[in-house]
Amino acid sequence: MEAAPIPRPNERLLARVVPYWLIADGLGAVVVTGLAWFVARPLLVDNWKAWSPTYDNVLLGCCLGLLALTILSPPLAWLRWRFAFLGDLLLMRYGILFVEERAVPVKRMQHVDLVRGPIERLFGLATLVVFTAGNEGSAFRVPGLSAARAQELRDRIVEARGDGRL
Amino acid sequence: MTDASEPPHEGDPAPVAPRPNDVILARGHLHPAILLLRLVDVLRQVAVWVLIGVFAARWALVAAGVLFLLNLGYAVARYLTLEYTLTPEELRIREGLLERQERRIPLDRIQDLGFESTILRRVLGLVVVQVETASGRGVEARLDALSRADAEHLRAVLLAARRGGTTSAAAAPADAVTNAAATPPEPEPEWVVHRSTAGELLLRGITDLRLSAFVLVGFAALEFGDRLGMVAQLQGVARSFRDWVDRLPTSTAIVLFAGLLFAVMAFGVVTATIGNLVQFHGFTLTLRGDVLQRRYGLLTTRAKTLPRARIQRVAVEQPWLRRLLGVAVVKADSAGGSRSEGEDAAGGFDVVVPLCRLPVADALLPALLPGIENERFGWLRGSPRLVVRTTLQGALFAAITLAATWHAAGALALLALLFVPVWALLGVLVWRNLGFAHGGAFVALRHGVIGRYLAWVPTAKIQAVVVRQGPVAQLLGLADLTVYVAGGSPTRLPDLTVGDARRLAHALAQDAAAAAAKAW
Known part of the structure; x- marks a missing residue:
């Protein structure tokens, strides 16, 4: 350490x-x-x-x-929600009573979803959902992104994965 | 049922030139003897209808006949149409008459080729081949059943093909090809890592703590039956029994009940022991190349392969009774061997060593996690503040119990205050056992209250890390660290200080990212 x-x-x-x-x-x-x-x-x-x-x-x-x-x-x-895309890691920190800080290595991501529900679209929002291998707790969500930012994040993840696979 | 004309050698010059998928390494059908088993199955299904037909309504006999023909026809059709093909890239299983289905499983996704055999199949010399992949489902496909020789051949060819695939991808292709060409499918010697003695299995059965659960279940069932009142005729018996007991002197009655309790316990111990002896009879763990193999079972025999590279976590578990005796169970989670399925845990599929002495378990670790022998683990303790947390929990518990029982029990409710010291003591016990260490390529965790549980996770297998703080933990500056691996259940390191948890989480995430970058 x-x-x-x-x-x-x-x-x-x-x-x-x-x-x-x-x-x-x-x-x-x-x-x-x-x-x-x-x-x-x-x-x-x-x-x-x-x-x-x-x-x-x-x-x-x-x-x-x-x-x-x-x-x-x-x-x-x-107020509590923070996220960042630092080098190899996607970091997020959120929660009111139960505070969670999550770190997902980009290379470990299996696929990335961009979700926009009907109400989300009204507000011009998008949710990035990142999946890793595994059964429990394998989906990580970043809500409240602008559509452009979400797409940019997705592209950066795909790029960082380096093989163009999604 | 392999075509004799198809040479099973993966290393023949052929694979270099044509498309690898055109090369057929093995191809076959199910063993015809399976039809006999299907016939038994069908007869069993029809038996009820035949009985009805003979004793009640004649039309049921017709129904039985139709059902019999339909089911048998279906079984025969399935047998005739099912064909498996192994190519250097994938395993294809084709079946179905009306609804054709072809399943293609890429070889690099196959992580486990398990053999199972029930006693009936064993008499016929058959094994059920289970194709296990890293998908959460575990078993991806079943071939029920092949002859033992066919199954062994299929596995040998499959393992060889996969090894060939990985070596040719490695640095020295020319060397690898000549090596592969020179070596027959099973070139490497097989080392026996551990062989369970009957004594070990006996001890496993006796110390099986499920027996206490068994007793509880027995009592629960009794109570349940009582409540349902469906044991009306039993009640008469019970009442006369109670009268009889009432007439006995108190001491005799106590002895009688003690004897009864003992009998139930003894029954639990005996069933658990027999169960363990039958399930794990002749347990052998061997290592060939990079693949571990377990063979065990008396009635249903199992042979399960476990590639070392797929091990996500190794656990050395000592519930309190086994800890007292200095013995442990070694388990390994692999991708796909999910615990949530329940079946895997019940079948003992994650058990690597049913029972051994603790030093033996420690000595076994390098065979499961190569490289661990070179790592130095500087064990760190959890935060002692966790005792405060459990004490607060106890106080809360006590307060609730006190408030709820004050009216009814009066001063007796003050007994609830005992929750506080008991929970504090629990906290101390938990803290004494709690420990974690990050040594190079592995992270280790130790926890337990009276028992002791050790777990090792290769950092290269980590999918994500999460630091979590509940409301009380936020006040006390504590945090939990959860390590997610592919398949299997996450590993949780509780009650670290926030600083430790965040430092460890970050270090693990960095390690995982670096390892993933190398592997990709």
């Missing part, structure tokens, strides 16, 4: 990934809370004798908590 300082990734994701995450992840949370409050609660109130205002409050708390989390987590996640 050498004494030289260990490089940290320094490139941020595009800021417009925050509204994208809000919409893409928030949609699910809104649907879940909506179902819980407007569909499940009336059913429970009518059919379950033990239902009490305490349960009401707990359910309300859970719903509001979930909504707060979905609103808060995208900006926090964006």
Whole structure:
């Protein structure tokens, strides 16, 4: 282990990934809370004798908590997200509660995907997905890139692999 | 069933000129005796219908007849159409009558040619050949079944062809070609690395900790049956038994239950021992050239090859009982031998040595990971702060238990506070066993609570490294390092200091990148 300082990734994701995450992840949370409050609660109130205002409050708390989390987590996640393409390595560091720092040697990559979902396209975003050999944990995702940047990264990976294979 | 006209020598002058795929090294069909086995299978399928036909409805006999003919026809058609061909580049397996299927497996993707034989097949002199590749699935294709001679021939030719491929790609092509031409398919001597004695296998069975699981399963099954109430008639028996026990003096009852428990345990030990003896009977690990081979089994015999270059991780495992006795199990993960499949682990396919004394296991390592004998491992400890982490965990546990049981149990709930010292002690034990080392081309990990588990991963096999910190770990400055290899499960080094984890991760990533650059 050498004494030289260990490089940290320094490139941020595009800021417009925050509204994208809000919409893409928030949609699910809104649907879940909506179902819980407007569909499940009336059913429970009518059919379950033990239902009490305490349960009401707990359910309300859970719903509001979930909504707060979905609103808060995208900006926090964006603040923490860093990635870099340093020499032979693709580095990424992210996570709010659980912080992960990943290093993938470019030569170990089996193939590279560029993913653009419908909502992602609205925001002009792209996700780079890198696969290594292996079963568990073999896919590495870098979200929130501009389409141009994602393509540039992909081309650099292909170039660094040196054989033009994807 | 190899065509006698096709010379199996890969080194003949021919491969230089024509396209390599036109050269056929081996070609054949399944052994006809397999039809006998298929007939048995079909008869077994039809038996139920025949029984129904004889005792209840006559039409079932017709159904049985139709089913019999259809299944037998299908089996015969499959037998007739299946043909395998080995060329210097790939193994082709063609089968199917209506729906033709040809599977082509490139030779350099084949990592393991396993032989298996059930007792029925052995009587007929047949083996099932399993073509294993580095894809996550493990077994890519099965040839069920070839005669033993055909199978041996196929493997010899395949290994020779692959060796020929790698040597001609190496630095001195002229030399390699003359070498290959001069040598018959099996030129290298075979070294016996380890041969298990009956005593070792016996010890493996006795120390098999699955027996405790067996006891647990037994009790769980009992409870489950109880809850279902489906053992209504058994209940009567149980009640009379209980009455009978009630009439006995307490001491006799205790002795009786102790005896019963002992009997269950003994049954577990005996089944585990017999199971191990049968599964690993005559276990031999040999090394020929760069290929390890394991042969074992009493009823179902297995011969599994394991090219050394494909080993992703070697583990020396000592659960507490085996650690007390100073013995260990050696396992090797290879690309494709995925543990998530479950079947591989159950079949003992990752076991390299079923059981041996610890010094023997250490002495074996260079045979599995060549070059490891030259590396110096400066073992580093994990962070002692992990004890704080486990103690906090214990405190949290205690608090939850206390809060949950306070109303019901009163002062007795204070017993939950014992979680704190117990978890602290666990932390100390974990810390004492925890260690890691980065020696040149290998990274080593040691962990365990009462048992001890050692693992070595060649840095050249690393696919990615991840440093992970949970919320508590962030507060304490701890981090986990996970090393991903192709196939197999990732290796996790827990509770390092953040600095150590990041330094090690970076060094490993650099090593992996350098090794990959060389290999490509």
